[in-house]
Amino acid sequence: MEGSEGKESEPTSGDLCPHLGSTAADMSQQISAENCYEILTKAKSEGAEGVKEQVYGYMSAHYLQVLRTPGVYGRLTAGERELILARRMEGRKVLAVAETCEGHDRGGSRENSRPQSPLLQGPEDTVHRRVFCLHQDTQRWEVLTSLPEEVSAKGSGMCTLYNYLFVAGGVRAHGDGRSKASDRVFCYNPLTGVWSQVRPLTQPRCQLRLVSMDGYLYAIGGECLFTVERYEPRTDRWSQVAPLPKGSFAVAHEATSCGGELFVSGGSLFYRLLRYDSRRDEWEECPFNESRRRSTDMVAHRSLVYRFDVDRERAGVNVYKYNTVVKVWHGGASFPLENPLPFRCAVLGDRIYCVNRSQTLQFEVQEEREGFLPEVLPSPVEARGALMPFVLSLTRD
Template sequence: MICPRKKRPIKDEDFSAIVVPSMRGHGYLDYTVESHPYKAMQIMDEFRHHELLCDLVLHVTYKDKIVDFKVHKLVLAACSPYFKAMFTSNFKECHASEVTLRDVCPQVISRLIDFAYTSRITVGEKCVLHVLLTAMRYQMEEVAKACCDFLTKNLEPSNVIGILRFAEEIGCTELHLRAREYINTHFNEVTKEEEFFSLSHCQLLELISQDSLKVLCESEVYKACIDWVRWDAESRAQYFHALLNAVHIYALPPTFLKRQLQSCPILSKANSCKDFLSKIFQDMALRKPLPPPPHRGTQLIYIAGGYKQHSLDCLEAFDPRKNVWIKLADMESPCSGLGACVLFGLLYTVGGRNLSLQNNTESGSLSCYNPMTNQWTQLAPLNTPRNRVGVGVIDGSIYAVGGSHASTHHNSVERYDPETNRWTFLAPMSVARLGAGVVACGGSLYVVGGFDGDNRWNTAERYQPDTNTWQHVAPMNTVRSGLGVVCMDNYIYAVGGYNGQTQLKTMERYNVTRDVWEPMASMNHCRSAHGVVVYQCKIYVLGGFNQGGFLSSVECYCPDSNVWTYVTDMPVGRSGMGVAVTMEPCPVILLEEDEDEEEM
């Protein structure tokens, strides 16, 4: 009898005896099938549909319905921490073959199960909120994020408050944040929708207390409160005073506040609110020192036009917090020697000229840039063109001072009324001034320095709007034209300029109360025809010109330390630009324009 031979185990040494090794003798096979996970899940999904190897039945109850789903525990646990904990911990469902999910829409569960097996989900607009709620309940983060992204893209003024409330109720932090950001950016549009009037007084109070609201003027916030109270005046009038305390009242234009006191029906029935606003208006009318109102949203420094070999048409904004420059919509035509100011959140550019090898045309134009839309609008032109004009704002009106047209240097002054879109001549200055420093302070307009075609001035004049008269104030210590002037803490700062022989780096400060000028710290660079603004209690100087050419440097002055510090450089050095500070442009508008450029 022949005994069968027993097979011995095969070892690695057996192969090494019959396989000829490479010269290195230590190679390994490393092979990956990229489609394997997808194919494996595809087969698992086929098993589910054919009820093969399913180890769990989900009983989904909703109202009077019960719908069953046969699934694999492993698949659910792999894509949901909720189910992973259920099936791997000491819960009673750990070894159960049946689990009941209560008060959940079966159609939504069906879609989430499909996603678990296929990594794909398709949801109609009407069902997204239900899917988001269920995905959050069962901790399916990818689906929840996809729903948030979809809802964010479809936010509108008419639905954003409802979505905000929903996100708050279900604890979806990301969606709540995005809805809040949308409301802050589109506040004025949102307040026109019916959802806005369904807010409780606490919700409205929380909303208007946000300094991140993007509004061109505080009057938009005030009007929103008035409209909300008027919607149900009988029950809501009691909350009006609390709402007023959240409005930045000192940021309201005096003319607007006066009209409200005269004609607002809500105020006429709320004596305490009317007395509160009347006192503030009286302080404004008497030019009493007022607390600086906090700004809504982020403020940026805007730089319009300028000159470098030719007049420029660019508009840029500088964010000192992030040290970044933002390219914005170009002006309709190149312009240098222009004035710039901000009125009710809008950026205005006044006068200037278009200078190039082919062209030299003085401008009388008035252009308005809206940061909410990133668009320019042309308004009523000046009565006379003005190059190197000075500009200031008092009580909701724009003042254009001096400048030149051809060989004529102006001592004339014009005032623009935005409500009528008209310019009106006012009393002229004592002398003609081109390249003068102009600033509003304490309800008066101050004009310092400048050039009349023959003489450069150190003299200063003050204009009183109430009497339409000018009076001389103390002259500067230094002759200056092409200087920059700003008002801060009831002081007027005169920075740089040209004395007829050289550009200056010196700065002096005018004490409005004592009527005296005193020298302050000098800049790091001499410059004239530069831009000067106040930003967060510091003075910023941008660009300009000196013997070395066009300057791109930006310097910052801190009044507490009396020290100038280099900040950064502008993208393009230039002189003769208009500068002002207002709210940052709407990020949605900028994003859309970037996408348009990419498509081109």
């Protein structure tokens, strides 16, 4: 591991509230999760605005650690809580991708074939485990970080929450030559460059879907699993919620959140869509989609859920959208592609980026129009394995 969140330079017990006359550079090195609230209180009483801003900056950069510390987060005002989170989400938003190995042919040529279990496949030594980010101005991909060796790149679930990248579950090789599902969960902080481990899942999962919604993480299903569990960052705890209906899905399903609800589709019954209501802790069936193909991914934008299907027979990509307000499916745009390959999607602003190793499509969503842009962006030239896209906010240059 590259380090533990917020543990880079802890002060000694006798120096929990440094002298506020220190220089700005000195003070930034002395602030920690243990003393940040005391320094903030002293800075307020002495009118030390510069120090107060540095403390807010520390709290923003180490948000998860502050969130889990009752003596800090519990004593902040509502306005201060909003401030440090807003600062954390500021900065330069970038499209990022992680090299992974999903363990099955998503949207492959055999539409009705059963996905191959990653537990039966070989080691993940062909995956380089890097995370790339795209610079919009130059349209060049650069390496941002790498997944530590302890993090599984095969069959894991990934998503972002509070501008952290979380990686949960997956498959790990053991000394006896067999592979087993993992319960381990890690997160990456792009503001500090540090990877850390959080509370493990309540049960090992591979081929799960990891989705963030309303300040929680949801680990959905996985191979041979219908169970769903929810992670609360403030208590660093996973708890079981209502499972997926029995017989609904195999692995290879898609999941997204929209309007405070979870939506799950795909699997062995391609056209079905399930909705999870967190207030009632219940799943219910949504109207069927007309497509009978295995979707390659599903994402949400405003009140719409967009489903992307790869059609190898007609050499293209078809888009369907579900209006979560009026609960109706609509046919959408299509895009011709020779030998179309599966891809995964991420939403940045009013564009949905569809990424695989060969290219990145841009699907623009505007009130007056929506559809694929003619400009096809490159993907990381040296990337290996399947690419999992997501969006992070980096510090401004």
